Amino acid sequence: MKEFKSERVWRILIHFILILISFVFIFPFVYIILTAFKTEMDTFTNPALLSLNLTLENFRMIASSGVKLGAYYMNSVILTAVSTLVVVVVSAAGGYGFAKFQFSSRRMMLVTMLMTMTFPLGALLIPIYIMEFKLGIADTLPGLILPNIAINVPFAIFIMQAIFRTVPDELIDYAEIDGCGQVRTWLQIMLPIAKNGLLTAAILCFRSVWGEYTLARTLASSVRSIPLSVGLTYLKWERWHFGIMSAIILLAIIPPVIIFLIFRSYFQRGLALGSVKG
Amino acid sequence: MAVTREQRKRTAGFLFVFPAFLFVMLFMVFPLVYSLCLSTTSYNFAYDDSPTFVFLQNYVEIFQDPLFLNSIRVTLVFVGLGVPIGIILPLIIALMLDTLTRRTALYESAIFVPLVVPISLGCLIFLLMLDPTNGYMNFFLTERLGLSSFSWVDKGWTALLIMVLISNWELGYQVILFLTGLKSVDRELLEAAEIDGASALQRVFYITLPQIRNTTAVVSVLAVIRAFKIFVHPMVLTRGGPLHATETIYFYLYRTGFEFFEMGKASAMAYCLSFMILLVSLFNLKIFKTD
Numbered sequence: 001m002k003e004f005k006s007e008r009v010w011r012i013l014i015h016f017i018l019i020l021i022s023f024v025f026i027f028p029f030v031y032i033i034l035t036a037f038k039t040e041m042d043t044f045t046n047p048a049l050l051s052l053n054l055t056l057e058n059f060r061m062i063a064s065s066g067v068k069l070g071a072y073y074m075n076s077v078i079l080t081a082v083s084t085l086v087v088v089v090v091s092a093a094g095g096y097g098f099a100k101f102q103f104s105s106r107r108m109m110l111v112t113m114l115m116t117m118t119f120p121l122g123a124l125l126i127p128i129y130i131m132e133f134k135l136g137i138a139d140t141l142p143g144l145i146l147p148n149i150a151i152n153v154p155f156a157i158f159i160m161q162a163i164f165r166t167v168p169d170e171l172i173d174y175a176e177i178d179g180c181g182q183v184r185t186w187l188q189i190m191l192p193i194a195k196n197g198l199l200t201a202a203i204l205c206f207r208s209v210w211g212e213y214t215l216a217r218t219l220a221s222s223v224r225s226i227p228l229s230v231g232l233t234y235l236k237w238e239r240w241h242f243g244i245m246s247a248i249i250l251l252a253i254i255p256p257v258i259i260f261l262i263f264r265s266y267f268q269r270g271l272a273l274g275s276v277k278g
Numbered sequence: 279m280a281v282t283r284e285q286r287k288r289t290a291g292f293l294f295v296f297p298a299f300l301f302v303m304l305f306m307v308f309p310l311v312y313s314l315c316l317s318t319t320s321y322n323f324a325y326d327d328s329p330t331f332v333f334l335q336n337y338v339e340i341f342q343d344p345l346f347l348n349s350i351r352v353t354l355v356f357v358g359l360g361v362p363i364g365i366i367l368p369l370i371i372a373l374m375l376d377t378l379t380r381r382t383a384l385y386e387s388a389i390f391v392p393l394v395v396p397i398s399l400g401c402l403i404f405l406l407m408l409d410p411t412n413g414y415m416n417f418f419l420t421e422r423l424g425l426s427s428f429s430w431v432d433k434g435w436t437a438l439l440i441m442v443l444i445s446n447w448e449l450g451y452q453v454i455l456f457l458t459g460l461k462s463v464d465r466e467l468l469e470a471a472e473i474d475g476a477s478a479l480q481r482v483f484y485i486t487l488p489q490i491r492n493t494t495a496v497v498s499v500l501a502v503i504r505a506f507k508i509f510v511h512p513m514v515l516t517r518g519g520p521l522h523a524t525e526t527i528y529f530y531l532y533r534t535g536f537e538f539f540e541m542g543k544a545s546a547m548a549y550c551l552s553f554m555i556l557l558v559s560l561f562n563l564k565i566f567k568t569d
Contacts, residue, residue: 010478014374021371022388025447028403029391031414035406043412094298101291109299116306120507120555122528123548126535127309127316130323150305153298182290211396213510218536229396233514242406249399256394264387271393271451272458 095160434523
């Protein structure tokens with residue numbers, strides 16, 4: 001009986017610590033949500049968390065004032081949507097090719113892809129900047145989309161390849177006997193099987209591009225290509241209104257947070273897979 | 279000459295992989311090679327028309343540049359402070375989550391959700407909270423705890439320490455990796471040890487930890503790599519200040535390239551950084567790898 005009791009105390013203690021830790025991690029969200037609905041007066045005179053004067057004023061200000069939030073938002077949406085789509089398609093094909101076909105340059109291509117993952121982005125910034133400057137695509141959305149695709153393709157290929165390896169070879173042979181071309185086999189038989197992998201790759205890619213800062217900070221210099229992750233950091237030098245800033249940040253993190261809450265298990269499994277790349 | 283089925287399959291395989299390979303070649307492999315070439319040239323993007331070959335001069339010069347040496351020191355301090363936290367704390371959290379049989383979803387959501395917040399925006403949130411005049415932290419310290427307020431950006435060491443802590447807001451990644459590793463631990467062995475009267479701590483140290491050695495190796499490599507590559511935090515939080523106290527290698531190479539436009543020197547620094555990361559990763563793997 002004594003054993004049982006200490007077990008329970010132990011369990012309650014663990015729950016208590018975990019609640020405390022969870023609170024610390026969640027606190028920044030709580031803070032900006034509460035601040036986003038505060039009046040401007042309150043953010044200055046009453047820095048306490050809760051205030052009784054809740055208002056939508058901050059959101060109205062964003063809509064009416066000349067904050068370039070709309071443009072940044074559009075840029076982020078286009079950048080992320082296009083990059084994710086291309087990465088998923090290209091790596092679904094590449095992963096299939098690596099997993100199910102033998103060809104002479106296969107090994108070389110695979111090793112090249114895996115090698116690039118070990119280099120820090122810092123080594124790419126300077127050459128990509130010079131390249132894009134000379135090609136005239138610096139500070140354009142395509143100029144951001146292309147390198148974003150490239151840096152996300154290797155890990156997505158990695159995930160897709162792992163998935164396609166589990167598919168039995170016979171399935172391809174049967175399809176061929178039935179008269180399916182290679183592309184049709186891939187499109188109509190393989191992709192539906194790899195649905196979960198596609199979703200995982202898409203979610204991880206979405207997260208990575210939406211949050212990408214370094215490339216965008218280097219390559220984008222005007223409203224026509226600056227995404228949220230960079231644009232908002234410029235706002236802080238313009239106006240330091242806590243309420244408005246919080247509201248803007250809140251709007252910018254809502255899409256990835258919602259996707260995370262819906263697809264948490266995919267997200268977790270995907271990140272766990274990614275560890276193999278280390 | 280008829281094309282055999284085998285040949286057709288080979289071509290198909292190549293064509294499936296080709297688009298992905300093209301992206302990686304054009305925007306990763308080519309830039310890396312180009313950068314290596316640039317690192318042996320003197321090339322000021324603002325003044326020079328074209329790069330001049332100087333061989334290894336950049337590599338010699340950057341190691342005589344006190345600011346570059348400072349950035350190495352700052353990065354090492356950052357790694358030394360951040361990596362232990364980034365390994366031990368996630369391990370403890372994962373061990374605790376692993377003992378619970380249910381109701382972990384809420385805790386996991388809370389700890390993992392910072393991972394989807396763009397790092398730069400996470401930094402902005404912390405800047406708001408830590409603001410010396412209107413931030414919540416100082417209000418909490420002065421009004422609620424009765425302590426004196428402090429400005430964390432005034433002193434080098436507090437700025438660096440806060441940066442280390444903020445960068446660990448995203449430690450959920452390591453927790454995920456540890457949780458995956460813990461799934462493979464032999465449950466029967468743990469139960470047997472429990473029956474034999476081993477305490478919880480003994481079980482962790484003698485059974486669980488040895489069995490997740492490989493996971494620990496992976497986590498430590500990733501944590502070290504991440505700490506070496508720290509860039510967004512100094513960019514958004516401190517701009518390298520106060521007085522270069524938070525100027526990491528990555529940050530300094532960025533300034534060299536895009537503020538001073540010394541593309542050759544910046545490329546040399548980038549290659550030094552890559553080399554250091556490679557070295558430390560190999561060293562780490564050697565320590566932890568059992569097989």
